[in-house]
Amino acid sequence: GLYEAPSSQLYKTHTKVDYMTVWSPNNPVQNGMLCIFQNHYYQPLWTLVGAGAKQLAPSSRPTASVIPSGVKWIQSRVQKLDPDKNCVHLENNQKISYKYLIIALGLQLHFEKIKGLPEGFNSPKIGSNYSIHTVEKTWKALQDFKEGNAIFTFPNTPVKCAGAPQKIMYLSEAYFRKTGKRSKANIVFNTALGVIFGVQKYADALLEIIKARDITVNYKYNLVEVRADKQEAVFENLDKVGETKVYQYEMLHVTPPMGPPDVLLNSPVSDGAGWVDLNKETLQHKKYPNVFGIGDCTNLPTSKTAAAIAGQSGVLDKTISSIMKGKTPSKKYDGYxxxxxxxxxxxxxxxxxxxxxxxxxxxxxxxxxxxxxxxxxxxxxxxxxxxxxxxxxxxxxxxxxxxxxxxxxx
Structure with a gap:
């Protein structure tokens, strides 16, 4: 979807705007398709929804209700960015030229990259807090748990909210204790990372909790296949090429692989991995001075969270204002x-x-x-x-x- 400046004039096949944001309402990218959601979601709440602590409904509002007044919402898929011509190509041969462009396309979930997983969600024992379609399945699997392995995963890709994969693990462990099932549950966190958390102070605190609650952590293990009919999860050992290990599970919470939206792959605005290539302090594009980015679609070397976006928004506001006035941006983003x-x-x-x-x-x-x-x-x-x-x-x-x-x- 696009935000269009209120002063622009709309023509049948070409729109000229002074200021535009390429935008998606909280990751509408699923299985390679960019869908226009009529609802906007506050996804951080899904951690608590998956654990039964919050209802799903309060996380959703109509997208139209959160778009500022005086802004035109063009409900069309972005197919190509052409910064050399200051133009965005949409569906139906429509294109929009701009004076300034902000790219805020989020990232893409890739459930399909784990063999057997998409159809595996038909099983009542598999859930994921990362999708509107699967978050309530997490709560169902948690409630139905009887005994055995409760497995939680972290993929071998950048993810949004890197703490979420283990938040549901801690909440599940607490739920098992509360319901008298803890002695029958073996809780396992299989992560593709080599550490529990990237900041030592918090990693130390989390490791103490993990030890006190008797949780098993296996580093450099990446989920590659789900065999729902056998309740088996197959993990590759990233330290030993070609080696895999099969785990039986009674409950499986999957954090899917993630990546940039398809429209950013091989785009002139992106780096080699497909993320929008920005100056990490000003959020201005490294090559195109009238292009900016914010959020999960960028290559900013910080965690992809809503809090990061809040910090970035304050800086981006100052940066764009300075550029529009012909001044050099002075406000700097510290990676908060x-x-x-x-x-x-x-x-x-x-x-x-x-x-x-x-x-x-x-x-x-x-x-x-x-x-x-x-x-x-x-x-x-x-x-x-x-x-x-x-x-x-x-x-x-x-x-x-x-x-x-x-x-x-x-």
Whole structure:
């Protein structure tokens, strides 16, 4: 979908606009197809939906209701970006020229890249919190669990919200304890990564929780196949080429491989991997000065989270304003991102960090500790900030609050 400037004039096959955003309402890319969703989703809530702590309905609102007034929403698929001609090609031979372009296409889920998985979701024992179609299957599998392996996966690709694959693991473990099934559950986290978390301070805290709750973690194990009829999950050992291991499961939560939308692959605006190629401080394209990017579709070397997008939005606002006035952008993005690591039904670790994987905490307390306040920020405050702050342009991240709470010293 596209945001079109309100002052533009629309013609039958060609639209001229001064300012445009190539945009998708929260990852409408599924199985290689870019669909126009009529609903917009606050996906961070799905961690709690999959664990039965929240209902699915509050995560959704009509897309039209969150688009600013005075903005035209062109409901058409973007087929090609042509920055050399300042033009975007759409379906039905329509094209739109622009003066400034913001690319915010999100990323693409690739359930189909795991053999047997798409049809495996017909099984009541497999779920994924990453899709509107499969998040409630996670809760169903959790409720139906009797005994055996509960397996949680992390793929060998960049993902959005890298903490989410283990959040549902901690919540599932807590649910098993609450329902008296913990002694019958063997909880396994198979991750393609070599560490539990990329910031040492929070990794240390998570490893303590993992040890205390008797959770098994296998590093460099990547899910490649699901045999739903046999309740088997096949993992490749990334340290030993060609070696695989088969696990029986009673419950399986899958984090799918992810990648850039098809329209960005081999695009002049993208790097070799298909991500929009940006200056990491200004969010301006490295080659095209009137092209900008934000969010999961970019190659910014930070975690792909809603919190990162909030921080980026404040910088992008200043960058574009400066460029439009013929000035050099001075506001810089430091890579701020946040990941509220939910560890129980009333506790969370509030991880905040920058490009250098250094903690950049807002509150004047140790946020690596499990806290009730961190959970309520995740479950109650952040959805409100999203709907009424970020989407309306009022929330550019917590930097001003951090400066105030730390007396300007951090």
């Amino acid at each position: 991102t946040s990941c509220p690591l939910v560890t129980n039904y009333n506790r969370a670790i509030l991880a905040e960090f920058d490009y250098n994987a250094q903690p950049l905490e807002t509150l004047p307390i140790d946020q690596s500790k499990e806290r009730l306040i961190s959970f309520h920020m995740k479950a109650d405050m952040m959805p409100y900030l999203y709907w009424y702050g970020l989407l309306k342009g009022y929330w550019g991240g917590p930097a001003p609050i951090r400066k105030l709470l730390h007396l300007g010293l951090k």
